[in-house]
Amino acid sequence: MKYRHNRKRRMIRVGFLVLSIIFIAGVVLFTIKGITKKEVVKSPEQVLKSYMNCICQKNYSEMYEMITNESKETIEKEDFVKRNSAIYEGIEAKNINIKIIDYEEESLTVKYNTAFDTVAGKVDFKNEVAFLEQDDQYKMVWSNSVIYPGLTEDDKVRVSVIQAQRGQILDRNGRMLAGKGVASSVGIIPGKLENRKKSIVRIAKLLGIKPEDIEKELTAKWVKEDSFVPIKKIAKVKELDLLALDPDETIVEEQKRQEKLLKISGVMISDVEVREYPLKDEAAHLVGYVQNVTAEDLEKHAGEGYTNASVIGKTGLEGVYEKELKGENGCKIYIADSEGKEKEQLAYKIVKDGKDIKLTIDADLQAQLYKNFKSDKSCSIAMNPFTGEVLAMVSTPSYDTNAFIMGMSKKQWDRLNKDKKQPLYNRFRQVWCPGSTFKPVIAAIGLQSEAFTGTDNFGNEGHSWQKDKTWGTYHVTTLHTYSPVILKNALIYSDNIYFAKAALKIGTEEMERSLSMLGFHSSIPFEIMMAESKFSNNKHIQSEVGLADTGYGQGQVLVNPLHLACIYTSFCNDGNVLKPYLLYKENAKAEQWISEAFSKSVSQEVLEGIKSVVNDSHGTGYAIHRKDMWSYVKI
Structure with a gap:
């Protein structure tokens, strides 16, 4: 009996112990669950920050899941996404920064400061938003005022762009090479267009375009019956041009064309501002032109202030100085009410017009x-x-x-x-065979390297010459014979044979070294990128015949015309090659590109020979000799 009694007591104790363990485990699990829940559930401040981070990521759907059920009843998810994306992306909001100012735990209200960059500059404002606890989470009580204080569902956030005026391109005397001009814009008012199909065909023929192109413009979404729909820009006919004693035939024809257009009901012609190039063909490759930006341009130059209404330099100096010419558009971000009236300005960026570019060009x-x-x-x-x-x-x-x-x-x-x-x-950006214009360069290299002197007589070979029989059937030919066969006379008569011999005397190694020193196979320091001059296809003169041909500007020698002009400046500047430039300076001062390319005595000797080419009656350039010029030209 005693054994059974003890056994019973032990069972009671074990049962009590088990119940105690279960109770303690329950308490522990409950506590852990409470702690886990407390750690998982984000605070209102954290929810607000997550919400704002979604704006940067353009994750508007996730933002919608952070608002209360009651808020969702006021706006559908699709409309929420559309509204937020239109505003934030429309103003190009980025670098969004949230700073919590205060949190009222009792009302679950967070006061905070928002700052972010936009297309019109920084926007900075204070705001507050309330939260509710729903589904074991804190949800935002959303309204349009979360976007900006005081913003209502009927309000719009507008962006107004003020286009910068593009700078002018001017010549050295202030004459416009590219700038503001006026053209005529031919347009149609759809509601006034009679016999539409027939009229469109006639308009298209007069404008040199397709009828379907006109139809496309007239059926655009924005077009109304009383809209003026621009179709094509054409040259403006000025009355003064027509009143001239002998008006240009093309101007008269243009006037007749415009009169025919205006006879068609619904057609209007109005003035429109355009980029104009007064020199037209005369400076096309130099000045270049602009065109409307493309989708590719906008992608390539993202963040540089271009809009769908912008133009961009495509060629010539319009492209080279695009950054300086384009300026910076002004911009205003504001809230407009249901009637379109401005309620409040949020940001403003002042317009900066482009700079004028004044050139050395005459x-x-x-x-x-x-x-x-x-x-x-x-x-x-x-x-x-x-x-x-x-x-x-x-x-x-x-x-x-x-x-x-x-x-x-x-x-x-x-x-x-x-x-x-x-x-x-x-x-003018390319390289060309220089021919006889290269002979003064060879003369200078020969004198500088002491391969020969200006008084060395190379001997009269007649009109045809070859060094020896190893040249096979190849001969160097020239047009004139003269005596003595010295440098000055060789320049006057443009003697191919003399300069072929001169090149052989200089030698391949010295020729390559000298031409490399003069900038061959190197870029030219100039605003416009020019092709590199070269004395051979692979930077080495391959044969004796090739070397001889180089002497009179043939063979594989190719020279950029600007580069050759620069080398010629050494003959007027004691042997220093000047750096070319296009931007006008009030007090023009020479800047050396290659210092001491030749000695002073060498440059003067070659210069005298060049002058004789024009001044000597036997010179190949005597046809352009002018006595009235040489009395004051500074040479």
């Missing part, structure tokens, strides 16, 4: 060079040999840059591209 000289060579496939460079100022850069044949501004038709574009003379090709 417009009159540019035009004159173009007129002299416009029918040829050629390029011309004019440079002040004492300052390095580039006075003219011409490529012919050319094209009218204004055609790109007016809106070039496919037919016009195809005609330009298929033209065998390649008017779009910029020749």
